[in-house]
């Protein structure tokens with residue numbers, strides 16, 4: 264086609280073995296007293312990546328950023344930026360800037376002075392600083408507020424000042440610690456989009472911390488899902504979602520049903536499984552499963568179809584009773600109680616008005632999913 | 643709806659006002675009155691005294707005898723002006739010295755590990771458990787020619803003649819700095835302690851060395867504490883009497899000493915009162931400035 268959009272090159276430097284990582288954590292461990300905040304962490308981050316750290320509170324995300332910024336030193340292991348060990352370079356000498364979780368704007372300086380602070384520190388000329396500050400103010404749309412002090416700004420405006428200040432020095436790496444935490448949903452979504460555009464436009468490497476899985480999914484080139492100082496999985500958003508490597512990751516990202524099964528037999532990539540109740544399931548998976556082993560099937564609720572009639576064809580199906588229906592506008596989630604007392608969830612798009620919904624509480628229904636819908640998890 | 647008169651609230655506000663009225667405004671009015679009187683060889687040593695038994699004429703004759711003679715006298719003799727000036731100089735220099743010593747102390751306190759802070763704070767407050775007068779006396783024992791300091795220095799051979807410190811302005815500075823140091827350290831510590839540590843990290847992140855971060859962030863943000871501490875030293879130091887009397891020599895003239903000698907030496911109560919009135923009025927200016935700064939600070943924080 265003549266006017267087809269230009270084919271975009273897939274951005275995946277982590278697959279390219281000739282690429283050198285911008286940042287490398289090499290067996291980094293960080294302890295606070297007896298407490299291990301980061302446990303033998305090894306990972307690479309590439310130039311121009313939008314790298315997200317995702318995990319519950321206290322899992323060590325901020326600690327990782329603080330190690331990169333230079334506010335903490337690793338207990339053991341090395342951190343390399345551009346191939347150079349920076350473990351003992353002080354924060355003011357690193358090509359890294361941070362946008363703090365609390366913004367950390369200087370309360371005694373105007374917006375303009377805040378943004379220009381790092382440039383002035385570099386010893387740039389007044390005109391150069393002025394120009395760059397103007398540029399930054401325009402970027403975050405805060406020109407009318409240049410002469411205000413931080414306490415005269417709203418939460419969203421402060422957040423944008425903090426962003427502008429951390430961008431002003433054009434750092435090789437920008438660290439963002441839960442930058443959008445204080446914003447309401449609408450503004451957060453808008454800002455997420457702005458951040459992505461900005462990152463692409465400036466060609467910088469961003470490393471963002473969040474505990475909001477949707478935020479990570481939307482923005483990141485890759486996500487590291489963390490738990491208790493360990494990276495559980497490091498992958499692209501779609502791989503994390505579609506191919507989680509553990510129940511922890513599957514559960515952390517989005518909604519999921521788990522069914523504990525035993526592998527009975529297999530024929531090539533098609534496996535025969537049995538749950539504790541004796542229900543038999545079929546599964547097509549590239550993952551090698553050992554016959555006789557116990558695994559968990561992870562099925563996303565939106566891949567489970569609820570119906571009154573017994574589904575036909577090549578699907579897995581179980582019967583149950585509608586226990587609860589959670590209505591959330593565009594979709595409804597059906598909680599279906601199985602004979603053994605466990606509950607499976609099915610999320611269906613509300614194609615019709617709720618009043619005309621054919622399925623209601625206490626109905627006996629069928630739940631079904633295709634042979635490729637489930638992911639087998641060994642842990 | 644009619645509002646009930648709130649007696650509890652009224653009392654709560656009335657008590658401090660009453661306190662000020664009885665223990666400040668009333669005595670001040672009496673001092674002002676004495677400053678407008680004339681000396682007399684009588685008891686009390688001034689005229690007029692109010693005689694209400696004579697009725698209205700008594701009151702008018704009382705007021706007609708009041709004049710500004712004592713204040714005119716303050717302008718006549720250079721000694722008063724010099725005393726004020728010297729007090730100002732001593733108060734200013736000792737405030738500066740106290741700040742130079744107190745700031746590192748407050749900073750150290752604020753940076754000390756949590757478990758040490760209570761102990762260190764106790765050490766700052768501890769001297770208050772002994773009488774102020776006794777502590778100033780103790781300095782005589784330290785500073786006099788055969789005192790601890792000179793003995794110590796001579797025994798380690800640093801000097802072979804005792805240093806003349808006692809009865810000099812130096813001793814007065816030492817006394818004032820020592821006595822008022824906690825008044826500067828405590829408010830400054832309070833300011834530094836609540837300073838957001840991430841601001842310093844932000845400064846480091848943006849390219850400051852630790853020293854630059856101190857001057858660009860910590861120090862400007864600690865100014866409210868600096869101002870509060872300095873005023874708490876400057877104001878009482880200005881009117882200080884005990885320290886220059888005990889530690890200073892006869893050439894260390896300060897307004898507090900001048901006032902004392904007018905009162906007890908010359909028994910000239912009207913002039914002594916006039917000196918006190920002028921001292922108080924001259925202190926009102928810095929006190930009002932201080933209050934304004936504090937108020938503005940509180941507004942900015944709200």
Ligand SMILES: Nc1ncnc2c1ncn2[C@@H]1O[C@H](COP(=O)(O)OP(=O)(O)O)[C@@H](O)[C@H]1O
Nearest residue numbers: 295298300318319320321322323324325326327
């Ligand atoms: N300076 C410190 N001293 C002691 N413990 C710390 C320190 N900084 C972080 N921790 C601990 O390390 C763990 C990880 O913290 P952090 O990286 O801030 O988690 P988060 O993922 O929520 O950002 C937490 O349990 C925290 O209490």
Ligand SMILES: [Mg+2]
Nearest residue numbers: 324325364440
């Ligand atoms: Mg955190």
